[in-house]
Amino acid sequence: MAVCAAPTCGAETESNLKCPVCLKDNIESIFCNQKCFRSGWGVHKAQHPAEDGKPFDPFPNYTYTGSLRASYPLSPRRPVNKDIKKPDYAKDGFPVSERKNDRTGKITILQEHEIKKIRKVGKVSRIILDKVASHIKPGVTTDELDAILHKECMARGAYPSPLNYYNFPKSFCTSVNEVICHGIPDQRPLEDGDIINLDVSIYLHGFHSDLNETYYVGDKAKCNPEIVNLVETTREALDLAIAQVKPGLIFRELGAVIEEHATKNGCSVVRSFCGHGTNTLFHCQPNIPHYAKNKAIGVAKPGMVFTIEPMLNLGTYKDTTWPDGWTAVTLDGKLSAQFEHMMLVTEDGVEVLTARLEDSPGGPVKRI
Numbered sequence: 417m418a419v420c421a422a423p424t425c426g427a428e429t430e431s432n433l434k435c436p437v438c439l440k441d442n443i444e445s446i447f448c449n450q451k452c453f454r455s456g457w458g459v460h461k462a463q464h465p466a467e468d469g470k471p472f473d474p475f476p477n478y479t480y481t482g483s484l485r486a487s488y489p490l491s492p493r494r495p496v497n498k499d500i501k502k503p504d505y506a507k508d509g510f511p512v513s514e515r516k517n518d519r520t521g522k523i524t525i526l527q528e529h530e531i532k533k534i535r536k537v538g539k540v541s542r543i544i545l546d547k548v549a550s551h552i553k554p555g556v557t558t559d560e561l562d563a564i565l566h567k568e569c570m571a572r573g574a575y576p577s578p579l580n581y582y583n584f585p586k587s588f589c590t591s592v593n594e595v596i597c598h599g600i601p602d603q604r605p606l607e608d609g610d611i612i613n614l615d616v617s618i619y620l621h622g623f624h625s626d627l628n629e630t631y632y633v634g635d636k637a638k639c640n641p642e643i644v645n646l647v648e649t650t651r652e653a654l655d656l657a658i659a660q661v662k663p664g665l666i667f668r669e670l671g672a673v674i675e676e677h678a679t680k681n682g683c684s685v686v687r688s689f690c691g692h693g694t695n696t697l698f699h700c701q702p703n704i705p706h707y708a709k710n711k712a713i714g715v716a717k718p719g720m721v722f723t724i725e726p727m728l729n730l731g732t733y734k735d736t737t738w739p740d741g742w743t744a745v746t747l748d749g750k751l752s753a754q755f756e757h758m759m760l761v762t763e764d765g766v767e768v769l770t771a772r773l774e775d776s777p778g779g780p781v782k783r784i
Contacts, residue, residue: 422456482749538769562601577617608634627770725756
């Protein structure tokens with residue numbers, strides 16, 4: 417069964433309505449009906465190859481905040497093996513279970529048999545992230561990294577959680593330079609001096625796992641004091657926040673720890689996005705804001721699993737979004753970095769379920 421190519425649909429369909437332009441390039445883009453075709457055409461047509469076959473900017477009239485540009489066409493949606501268990505939104509893009517849970521406001525406490533499963537999923541997601549990160553180098557495109565990620569997921573029987581989540585078109589998020597989060601993998605080759613965040617989320621054994629890291633591309637970025645300060649401050653801010661996690665922690669207090677370290681090192685804290693609960697649902701309670709004086713609700717208890725994922729910027733904390741509806745970038749075009757771990761609250765502290773391994777790529781760089 418095919419998947420509708422309309423950017424705001426993504427539902428499985430038995431329709432035979434195909435995009436004539438895609439057919440010329442031997443690409444089968446199928447739409448549910450004429451309504452999907454017409455409503456989605458404005459965005460879909462930007463995915464068609466240019467006449468000269470070169471990558472192109474699909475938003476030529478958009479005023480970008482920094483030097484980064486979208487580079488299309490996007491590759492077709494990658495197929496998922498039939499035997500892989502899928503979350504409810506894989507069919508049509510809408511996480512019904514999450515929406516129902518949001519109405520309750522309850523924070524899930526996992527039982528021991530569930531903890532064993534999510535612990536395994538966390539380790540698998542770390543291995544997958546490390547596999548993809550090992551391919552980061554100047555010249556490789558983020559779409560090529562997405563293909564590697566997807567292949568690694570299929571090999572382990574895991575569904576890449578972002579795929580078709582609210583119709584997100586790719587298997588993970590790649591956020592380069594001024595992109596704060598939710599960057600869509602495309603045709604732009606990485607350059608020496610870039611920084612890139614890989615945000616990996618998988619669905620396996622009925623549970624989601626979520627983690628990300630920011631990496632230096634080549635050696636040029638590692639020689640830039642401002643960039644190193646940003647990346648390492650973000651890494652340290654996450655570590656400082658994790659150190660506070662134990663039963664009785666009031667979630668709103670984590671933001672003060674993160675913002676204090678960010679401010680001390682000349683960075684700002686993004687406010688539009690936050691950490692979150694992760695279990696059988698991709699995103700759920702509790703919400704974990706990363707800035708001080710927030711109004712987050714909840715207290716940590718043993719058995720809770722959630723992420724902390726601070727996003728720090730070199731300039732303003734404010735953000736805006738590209739016309740693709742996903743790519744969040746800094747309002748002033750300055751660089752942004754992010755790190756994320758998924759953790760379990762234990763009886764006497766915290767267990768990081770997505771901890772780095774001895775041979776994990778990346779890692780801290782000494783400030784210049």
